[in-house]
């Protein structure tokens with residue numbers, strides 16, 4: 229008898245995960261696996277649970293049922309926080325921060341450094357490289373509040389990149405961001421992906437990031453409604469779900485599936 233193969237360790241595994249906020253069920257029985265090196269985009273209407281899902285993945289929200297594993301370790305026991313980079317929705321992160329661009333980006337190294345250890349050459353290199361990648365090296369000494377919204381978004385991405393994460397989770401990095409900034413973001417993610425990182429991305433506008441996407445997951449009413457090859461949001465808005473197959477069209481054959489997606493309310 230041959231020895232059985234070691235089971236693959238995935239950066240993200242959700243197994244029957246349910247999350248409630250204020251006693252109200254928000255995520256219901258979500259199964260999701262993100263494999264090493266994959267770039268997965270999470271689409272879905274407003275309020276479908278995308279942010280809740282990534283907050284559960286990053287440990288910001290507790291689960292009421294099921295298991296979240298990062299790199300094979302259940303979240304409560306996961307200690308390798310430096311392997312995880314998180315770019316939250318912009319409005320929650322930089323408003324009124326009286327810090328320079330370089331300081332904010334350098335804060336992304338915290339998980340990599342020993343407590344009270346001085347900044348190392350590796351820290352400085354990672355910060356300068358992250359600033360280069362997002363195209364803000366020439367603004368490193370600016371105050372974050374002096375920058376445009378799209379540039380502030382790039383600062384947050386640089387902060388996550390500076391930590392050299394194996395898994396980068398981004399919550400709507402392109403919301404309200406103009407096309408040149410979206411392209412700069414896509415270029416930064418392409419660099420990270422080329423280095424082998426895994427990326428989980430909540431997005432309304434995929435835009436220039438489309439070529440990077442390996443897989444799309446569509447959320448609806450706190451459940452996974454589609455998990456398969458990349459979709460644009462226009463196609464996703466007409467997608468119906470029957471667990472094992474996807475239909476693109478006006479008719480819903482699955483008895484357990486509700487109405488078609490109401491995507492119009494999703495536009496900003």
Ligand SMILES: Nc1ncnc2c1ncn2[C@@H]1O[C@H](COP(=O)(O)OP(=O)(O)OP(=O)(O)O)[C@@H](O)[C@H]1O
Pocket residue numbers: 249250254272273274275276277278279280281447
């Ligand atoms: N802190 C909170 N308190 C109460 N309800 C919340 C909270 N955060 C989220 N919710 C509710 O959970 C549901 C899912 O919200 P979530 O932000 O995860 O959706 P989303 O798909 O990310 O939406 P959007 O595209 O608008 O960001 C919504 O009904 C929302 O009102």
